[in-house]
Amino acid sequence: MYRPSSDMLLLAILRCLALIAVAIVLLIVVFLLIESLPAVRSVGMLRFFGDASWHPAGGAEAGRFNLTPMLIGTVAAAAGAVLLAVPLGMGSALFCRFYAPRRIGGVYRRLVELLAGIPSVVYGFWGLMVLAPLIRQWQPPGQSLLAGILILTIMILPTVALLSESSLRSVPRSYLDGASALGLSRWSTIRGVALPAAWGGIFTAVLLATGRAIGETMAVLMVAGNVVQTPASIFEPVRTLTANIALELGYAMEHHRSALFVSGLVLMVMIVVIVSLASWINRGRVHV
Amino acid sequence: MRVIRSMLGLALLLNLLVIAACGDGATGGEGEVQGRLIVTGSSTVAPLVGEIARRFEQKHPGVRIDVQAGGSSQAVADVQRGTAGLGMISRSLAESERHLDATTIARDGIVLIVHRDNPIDALSDEQVVDIFTGRVRNWKDAGGDDGRITVVNKADGRATLAIFLDHYELQSRDIKPGVVIGDNQQGIRTVAGDPHAISYVSIGTATFEASRGTAIRMPRIDGQEPTLEAVHRGEYALARPLNLITHGSRSALAEAFIAFASSPEVHDLVEAQYFVPAVE
Numbered sequence: 001m002y003r004p005s006s007d008m009l010l011l012a013i014l015r016c017l018a019l020i021a022v023a024i025v026l027l028i029v030v031f032l033l034i035e036s037l038p039a040v041r042s043v044g045m046l047r048f049f050g051d052a053s054w055h056p057a058g059g060a061e062a063g064r065f066n067l068t069p070m071l072i073g074t075v076a077a078a079a080g081a082v083l084l085a086v087p088l089g090m091g092s093a094l095f096c097r098f099y100a101p102r103r104i105g106g107v108y109r110r111l112v113e114l115l116a117g118i119p120s121v122v123y124g125f126w127g128l129m130v131l132a133p134l135i136r137q138w139q140p141p142g143q144s145l146l147a148g149i150l151i152l153t154i155m156i157l158p159t160v161a162l163l164s165e166s167s168l169r170s171v172p173r174s175y176l177d178g179a180s181a182l183g184l185s186r187w188s189t190i191r192g193v194a195l196p197a198a199w200g201g202i203f204t205a206v207l208l209a210t211g212r213a214i215g216e217t218m219a220v221l222m223v224a225g226n227v228v229q230t231p232a233s234i235f236e237p238v239r240t241l242t243a244n245i246a247l248e249l250g251y252a253m254e255h256h257r258s259a260l261f262v263s264g265l266v267l268m269v270m271i272v273v274i275v276s277l278a279s280w281i282n283r284g285r286v287h288v
Numbered sequence: 289m290r291v292i293r294s295m296l297g298l299a300l301l302l303n304l305l306v307i308a309a310c311g312d313g314a315t316g317g318e319g320e321v322q323g324r325l326i327v328t329g330s331s332t333v334a335p336l337v338g339e340i341a342r343r344f345e346q347k348h349p350g351v352r353i354d355v356q357a358g359g360s361s362q363a364v365a366d367v368q369r370g371t372a373g374l375g376m377i378s379r380s381l382a383e384s385e386r387h388l389d390a391t392t393i394a395r396d397g398i399v400l401i402v403h404r405d406n407p408i409d410a411l412s413d414e415q416v417v418d419i420f421t422g423r424v425r426n427w428k429d430a431g432g433d434d435g436r437i438t439v440v441n442k443a444d445g446r447a448t449l450a451i452f453l454d455h456y457e458l459q460s461r462d463i464k465p466g467v468v469i470g471d472n473q474q475g476i477r478t479v480a481g482d483p484h485a486i487s488y489v490s491i492g493t494a495t496f497e498a499s500r501g502t503a504i505r506m507p508r509i510d511g512q513e514p515t516l517e518a519v520h521r522g523e524y525a526l527a528r529p530l531n532l533i534t535h536g537s538r539s540a541l542a543e544a545f546i547a548f549a550s551s552p553e554v555h556d557l558v559e560a561q562y563f564v565p566a567v568e
Contacts, residue, residue: 225467251361
């Protein structure tokens with residue numbers, strides 16, 4: 001088969017770029033593994049889930065390295081935020097696509113886009129100054145799992161809303177015309193035609209939002225209280241794995257430092273599990 | 289109009305000449321140091337050293353000083369590895385760090401802070417320990433109003449935590465925190481937003497924030513008035529030295545900078561940051 005030279009050049013460039021993208025991921029994983037090796041070797045992987053508490057400054061022997069409460073904290077904060085943000089975001093997308101008058105829909109969309117553009121540290125500062133004191137008046141100390149969930153919800157809401165909306169927008173016109181030709185009501189059209197057709201995109205939106213909720217650091221660090229404990233209620237403070245790294249990395253040495261890379265590794269494994277779970281749930285359906 | 293403009297221009301030119309002349313006067317004579325110096329370490333000391341570095345660079349045009357904040361532990365690691373020529377630590381050298389050389393450039397105290405509306409005026413050492421270890425959980429058991437105490441603690445590894453633990457002979461795991469925070473600013477914001485919170489931060493930062501109207505108060509600890517004057521007189525027990533540290537032989541530049549940073553020439557900068565100049 002004849003291939004023009006410009007095609008070959010393009011192919012080579014694309015291969016290189018693809019290789020770089022994959023290499024970066026692999027290099028990061030290798031780096032995490034290398035950095036966490038000293039702690040894994042001298043502390044042992046089991047102690048990261050079985051120790052009495054998290055007091056890593058004491059060295060490999062005297063220190064305590066339990067990451068489980070932080071793993072639970074991360075999952076609880078992210079799950080709570082996704083549970084709140086998905087209905088809100090879907091509602092906002094459906095409103096914007098099917099119910100809002102054209103002009104209001106446009107303005108609404110701009111506002112949600114604005115919400116997506118606010119830096120996380122600003123959300124965190126607002127949470128620290130406004131949200132946490134509000135919750136404190138109700139249930140002290142205020143800096144809590146709930147504050148973390150609410151901040152994360154606001155942060156991932158635009159991701160869910162905007163991506164769902166654009167995937168609803170890409171449902172072929174003919175589908176919707178067909179539905180109205182059958183005399184379906186607006187809600188029946190949405191439920192029976194638009195949502196199933198846009199499922200893949202919506203699923204991607206939720207997945208991306210989950211990833212952001214798990215990875216978000218600064219805002220959660222400022223409002224969640226950061227006490228290493230398994231929360232008994234949503235009003236108790238928690239520490240997430242990302243906040244743990246950000247709080248302690250600058251001050252950590254030797255095993256403590258290495259133990260923080262282990263929490264990075266655990267975080268990475270968690271993301272991998274979620275992504276594989278998601279593609280398993282979504283198997284055989286529209287491409288994610 | 290034109291006259292005014294040309295006069296302005298002239299004034300500017302004169303100004304520049306005067307500045308240039310001053311610069312010459314300052315650098316001439318002594319042996320000129322040159323090069324680049326990387327300084328890393330405590331976030332408490334970094335702003336002060338940054339100011340000192342700027343003044344040092346003005347005096348020695350051939351010098352570039354990079355100041356990075358990352359914590360006292362980082363400073364120790366960096367000077368040992370040689371990635372930084374100079375480290376900043378907001379504590380004394382630990383037993384295991386005696387092979388390093390430290391020069392004190394200023395002193396800082398640690399102070400307890402509570403919300404401005406908290407009527408507590410003074411706490412004994414025993415009460416402080418009881419509150420932070422969770423034996424006393426309500427302010428009315430410590431002489432205050434009814435309300436659950438929120439203990440705001442620092443994350444493991446921070447120098448302020450180390451000094452606090454050291455002074456009260458506590459272990460990190462003895463403390464029962466209600467909230468864990470990173471730096472002094474976050475601690476002050478948290479306490480200012482919670483009438484039942486208590487924390488400990490740098491006395492310099494707390495004094496500065498309180499003078500700006502932030503809603504915090506500094507109760508007396510064991511009868512000691514937490515003021516900068518008390519730190520200055522050496523009467524304040526919860527004080528800490530702010531040190532510049534080096535490993536092995538010092539470069540000429542590091543030597544010159546340390547001498548400058550501990551000289552009376554920078555006392556105004558030290559006081560502007562609400563620290564107390566080191567007295568020999």
